[in-house]
Amino acid sequence: MELQTQLKSLADKIHQLKDKIETEESTKHAFVLPFINTLGYDTFNPLEVVPEYVADIGIKKGEKVDYAIVQNGEPIMIIECKNWKENLSVHGSQLFRYFHVSKTRFALLTNGIQYQFFTDLDEKNKMDEKPFFEFDITNLKDSAINEVAKFHKSNFDINKILDNASSLKYIKEIRKQIDSEIDNPSPEFVRLFANKVYNGRLTEKVMDEFTELVQKAFGQLIGEKINERLHLALNKEVIIQEKDQIEESEISKVTTTDEELEAYRIIVAILRRKIPVHRIVHRDTQSYFGVLLDDNNRKPLCRLHLNGGKKYIGLFNENKNENRQLIESIDDIYNFEKELLDTVGLYECETN
Structure with missing residues (x-):
């Protein structure tokens, strides 16, 4: 997953730099803006990521939240940032005020390491006291990455996130209760x-x-x-x-024939239109001549069975099951160009 890789890279960067980051402003530029960027938003486009977003409160003018992510001219999420050394629990009230006067349904409070996402599940247009989702970017779980992905620009759907927010909120609280009961069982729990x-x-x-x-x-x-x-x-x-x-x-017991190498060159000629040649690797065995992606035997592109009475090419579906097709000569491999390119596409999708 590209998002998982980007988040891990950012976490590594935080480990390296945090002791050199002294101010809130540095935290924003070094940690928060790269996170916003991983969500697919252009931090250099002030029409998409608005710094110092105005959130005037009643007669109190000039109030500003650090960032707002905007779609179609309306904020979809406001973001309040703090120094990475600060405890977020003492800053929720400030974001609460900003949320009330904006049209957004989501607010993010972060110090660049801890991220807390809020919405208005309890009362519409009034930010909940507790976040429905929170995580530590330096200790990311797969489940958290899946939730972060829902805020990516390509996936963002207000209704879907809101529907899921309620479940997240209660699951988080239930987990806390279970954890507490395991560490220190209450009389009710013991009696059960x-x-x-x-x-x-x-x-x-x-x-x-x-x-x-x-x-x-x-x-x-x-x-x-x-x-x-x-x-x-x-x-x-x-x-x-x-x-x-x-x-x-x-492999050590086999002899690769000239015909197998010529067939391999045909396969390379077909596949090089989609992937670099160095990623197409052959591996001969006693049973078949295999062609692999990235020299990984769990990514077979095809298998050639050329040493018996009849010749076959083995093609693979999305479940990596081999389907043998009879060929008269290795020139018939060209007839399976679409199937070979489709197989590459399956593995490319797995890595995205």
């Missing part, structure tokens, strides 16, 4: 499980015992779940490595 497994009277002593038991049970359960996922991931990697080793072993 004790009633299901204990038939006696829940005296104070019994409740104390079950408080510790519930806490241990959740700790063990979470640990086991983590170990299961790690075990599955490691097993998957071992299988891939073993497959690679088997194929490499097969």
Whole structure:
């Protein structure tokens, strides 16, 4: 994902520069403006990203919010920035006032590292006290990246974001409650499980015992779940490595024919219209002559079966399943130009 790469690059930049950034203005230029840019907005276009956006409050004139992202002449999100060293929790009231007088449905409070997104779920045109979505760019989870993507210029849809904002808000609060209960189980939480497994009277002593038991049970359960996922991931990697080793072993036992190399040159001639030649790599095995994208055996472009009684070209669909097509000679490969180019397109889409 391009957005994921850009956000990671910005996070790396923050790690390198933050100790040298002293002011709020420097924070804006070094951290916040690049973030706005990753969302697809032109920070050099004052009709799209407006600095010092005027948000006059009643008789109090000259009030300005740091930035406003504008579409069709109307602000779709206002952004208030603080120095990266500052705690955002003490600055929400200022953004609250700006939100009230603007026509936007979204407000962003950030210090360039923490990002808090607000809207008006509780009362229309009045910014909620708590953000419906927040994240730390230096500790980004995949789920957070998916939510950030919804604010990208190419994806921005007010109604879709608002529909999702309510779920995000409550999921965040529920997670906090679960986390709190795991660390320090409340009597209600302990009683919920004790009633299901204990038939006696829940005296104070019994409740104390079950408080510790519930806490241990959740700790063990979470640990086991983590170990299961790690075990599955490691097993998957071992299988891939073993497959690679088997194929490499097969390669060492094969002899590549002139016909296979000539067929490879035909494939290169077709595919070079879409990708650079250096990305098209052949790998011969005992069973077939493979052509790969980026020398990655998980990105097969085609396979040639030329050493038997009949000749075949193996083409791949979106599920990477091989479909063999009979050919009379290697010149027939030209008949499958569209299929070969389409296969490249599938892998290019995976990386975007």
